[in-house]
Amino acid sequence: MVDLAVLGPLAAYGAGRTELPLGGPRQRAVLARLLVARRQVVPLPRLVADLWDGEALPRDPEGAVRTFVAALRRVLEPGRRPRTAAKLLVTEGPGYALRAAVDDVDAWRFERAARADEAAPALVETLEGALALWRGPAFADVAAAPWARAEAARLESLRLHVVERAAGALLARGGAARAVPDLEEFVATHPAREEGWRLLALALYRSGRQADALSALRRVRRTLDVRLGVEPGARLSRLEQDILRQAPHLDPAPEGGGQVWARAAEAYTRALPVADRSRLRTAAALMRDVAVTGGEGLSTAREHRLAAVAEARRYGDAELTARVIGVYDVPALWTRSDDPVRAARLVAAAEDVLRELPPEREAERARLLATVAVESRGAAAGARSLRAAREAEALARRLGDPGLLAFALNGAFVQSFARAPGGAGGGPGRARAGGDAGRDALGAELVAVAGAAGLVPHEVLGLLVRTQARCGLGDFAGAEECAAAADALAARHELPLVRVFTTWFRALRASLSGGGWEPYEEAVALLPGCGMPGFATGLPALARLTVALRSGQQPAGEGDFGPYEPWVRPLLDAYGGAGRAEVARAVAATPEPPGDHLTEVLRGLTALARQLVGEAGSGGPTGLVGAGSGVVALEIPAAGGPRGGRAH
Known part of the structure; x- marks a missing residue:
């Protein structure tokens, strides 16, 4: 997996965010040109014309492009076997195409986030996260090239629109005071954008700064007159009149979930110092809740979870690290890891802490063991994973904690597919009663335990486990009953990933x-x-x-x-x-x-x-x-x- 970045200087990152060497300017330009084409084929003659654009051509320009492509392939697909077809930078027809996925290119992820629905509950975080992808002007090192100029300008225009949308969403949920500094900077940099001025004036007014709001509107009037010789548009003029008469509709809407969240977050930030360990535990728990939103939330949670564990290790406190690792009990249904590198690091951290943790800390040990079982699923499973699953389940049953038992049963489920070490013929072994019948029973227990304790995500997990198991047993009607129940719970509790599995x-x-x-x-x-x-x-x-x-x-x-x-x-x-x-x-x-x-x-x-x-x-x-x-x-x-x- 390679992460390609164009929102700033062109860059590519491999595992662990290691920056990959993309070569000299023209070799980098080949990659940039293919990214501008957005998965479409760029004919070889077009590449030659764009790369040298009026400059003297080398003796064999097409051969030079092929050399650049071969070098890029070695960097972008280091694990590709000799004489096998490339899957990312492909040869097709008369030229080349870059078949990157949306998640692999920062500009494409940015555009997807920019299309977020206005009613999305985490709209501010989504848009601010999208803006955080920018490291400088788009296609910074090739922006002067004619073929890059239009795309760079389009992305910059979209960025400015997203800045305004994020500010508007922040105002809508009661964050007027927080929006003011960024809007002041925005209008100073882009003084001709009337929407930025409108949002600034509204933010100032809602912050109790009526005189400053009117002053901002006078500033934009002078700016537009001097720079463009025009009067402010109708929305700005109407806002000025509304502020002068203190129109009721300018006041923020009644506080909803977004405003409650914003105020609570601000209070929490003020109450605890930056280095407080409570913040670290809370951040880890928050990542658990973000993960079940799916999509970008799941990817973000994986990244920040590992960072939280690394920060906890810096304190040298085994119990703190155990809590930070163990709180992330996000249900795992599929047995191939989404990020094997990060999963391996988490397993290594959990095993280190298990060696350091006192034996009497049984609840923390059970969560760490369940983490090892869940994160070392599929290809990474082995004898230690099977043992971890068994020990976690035994501890959870003895402690009588339903949340802990649900997490341990998740580990038992993913390890039920693992091959037993030294088993006859390398056949599949079981951390528990195995096969589809055993998994159906495990799913039924998960539904019962989680349902009684109000642990909705794990209750849904149990229903999905039963859906799969009933399929394997040939009971498709029973599987449909479980899938329908999972869909109903997911709709009621906003768990979007469930639909992916039930649709499949x-x-x-x-x-x-x-x-x-x-x-x-x-x-x-x-x-x-x-x-x-x-x-x-x-x-x-x-x-x-x-x-x-x-x-x-x-x-x-x-x-x-x-x-x-x-x-x-x-x-x-x-x-x-x-x-x-x-x-x-x-x-x-x-x-x-x-x-x-x-x-x-x-x-x-x-x-x-x-x-x-x-x-x-x-x-x-x-x-x-x-x-x-x-x-x-x-x-x-x-x-x-x-x-x-x-x-x-």
Whole structure:
């Protein structure tokens, strides 16, 4: 994953926010030019013309561009295997395109945030977060180039509009006094923007500064007259008259949730010193609440959570760090981590604190163990994760704390997919009674425990666990009952991510009933911006492949299979006409899939590839497999090969 930044000098960041070397000016300009094209193909001759723009061309300009592209690919996709197709900076037709996702480019994230609905409860935070992405003028190091000028100007215009929207939203929730300093700076920098002056005058008036508000309106009148020779517009003139007569509608609206939040936050800030440990604990708890909003909130929470843990470690207080780590009991349904690097750091921190914490601090130890179990799910699972899940559950039951038990059961659930260390044949092991029946029972207990204690997010988690488990057991009607109950709770308590999982379940159910690919279209549309790359990456292409295989069609193999590529590729090679021996070697080299939701699907793909090359006694699953994922499933024939292709 690479984060590309253009809201300032061009930059690219890898894991841990390490800045990547993008090379010299023209190589950097290639990347900037492709970003300006917004995923569209830029023909090679166009790239040459834009890069040298009237300057003397080198001996082989097209060769130079190809060299720049190759160097950028090495930087942006360091893990790409030799002779495999690039997935980010791709060659297509007559030129190149940068197929970055919206979440991977700061300008695109900014534009998405700029479109936030006026009724959004966290509108101020969303817009201020978007503005914080700016590090300087957009495309700063190439802004003089004709091809960058219009895009840089468009983004700057949008930035100014977002500044005004953020100020207006802050005024609407009672933050007039806080808005004044930023608006003063804004109108000083952009004196011709009448909306900025209007907001400043209104903020001053609502702060009890009527004379200053009128003075601001006189200033803008003089400014517009001197600079442009025009009078203020109708909105400014009307505001001046309203202030003079102290019109009632200028007063802020009755205090709602936004104003209550703003006043409480200001009081909290005044009451506690900056370095107070209570602030750190509160910030960690806040990140837990932000995470369940999904999308940008989930991504932001992951980042700030690790920062809070690092800050807690600086105090050298094991109990404080344990609370900061353990308070983040956000339900985790999917067994592939959204951010494996950060997850590994959290697990390491939790294990360090476990060694330092006194044995009698059982509640803190249980939360740390549950954190290890949840964060080391899927590919990162191992013997220590299974032990952590068992110990957390045992401690939680002995302590009788329903919140702690719900968190521990979450760890037990994600570890129920893990392969037991040293198990026969490397088969799946269980941290608890396993399989879909065991997970259904675990989900039912989660619903009961969380429901009785009013722990809505974990009650919803239990319903989603049961939705998946009932799918795996072939009880789609029962799964629909659980999904409907999860949707109802999510709507009542504003948990937007739930809809992503229930929509994918319904797409699977409809597709298995003969609906083909069409039911998946709505589900795929929910993935961009959901904040769950561990769930979203590779899933659309995998779903399309499973639909094609179930319907006996020749799989096209198009799209990004992400982490599932090693298990998909041998099968696609077989359908694509690769030699039998070549496919057999690829199948033999296919690794055992990690213990997660899609283990059975990936094993099924390997079984289909073996059938296709006619391997006798290949074993493996048969019938409908993988439905327990709640998102995709395969149909494995008991004998013979899948229809539609043949290796030779």
